[in-house]
Amino acid sequence: MKRIGITAGALFVAYGIIRLIDGANGDRGPGLAWTSGHLLFLVGMLLFGVVLLLARATVARRRTLATVAAVVGLVGVAAFVRVILIDMIVGFRAADHAAMSVVRDNYDRWPGDLGIYPALQVLGPILFLAGLLTLAVLLTLERRLTAWAPLLLILGFVLISANLDLMPLGGALLGLAFVSAVRPATTVDAVRASGPGNQ
Template structure:
């Protein structure tokens, strides 16, 4: 009887350890700047619009690092790999969406001028579905799924995926709740950040 060999999880890098906290904190920055941007009754263009979107684009890059480390922690199983691939695809679609928002913000003279520019982009076949609707959902679904897999494997506490789920649901209720959801994500990922940091630092003999 053969025993299937599961490769050990690769040791995380310092970047992976930092990403668990930096990614949701950057998302929190975006959420706060989004609220600030709306103080005058409209959002974009302007400094708050641009900086907020750039902060979230940076967060997406770090979320990709997070997903990679979560997959490694699970031993790169088939389920973890498929989930990881879906998450990276979702991150790619979300990154394109925010990049478009930044470009439109630079091109538009005022808020009213942004609408026609967005209409032109979303008129391209497939863009509205992939970039603005279904595509980014893959990222959030993968984040919850990987968290659930980690909990099932007893790598994290059972409450961790519940907080991650809440973090993804709150912005659906209201985008103004993004800072609250991001704060929950910080709490959810803190144990993984501490664990990854301890694994990435070599022990002194």
């Protein structure tokens, strides 16, 4: 979980930097920067999906709450992935920046007319943060993460939500939140097992 979380945050940083470069001329997309940036963003989101699953598997207590949090977070990931894929499709199909909004209108209901996408687009980030933050708090209570990990997650999301131009900084904070992650049955359990009462 530690390496995957750090890698996911690093990919967000890379996406944010490419996004800033892409917008240097006033317009973003279509083109190589648009596509490559969104590809990095996509992989980063998928890795955060893996983090949710690994975090859920790591939680030793409150398993039901951990499962609910993982499911909620994964719904948020799915909402993010849908938006990213549409952006990539639009980038491929649009001839220039002016045509992107026209092409995007054709994919508002993709991949099916379920009528829930506008709500998911708004709720997706909230669900993702709620799930990931809940798992981080549970892991902090079990001393698998340090107390500042949930705070870094909140701060990272606040920065990204406030302004996408802050994505590099926000992504860095998201990745740093997992630097302190401890694997199950390793450091923490070893210290407890070697305590005076167990010798």
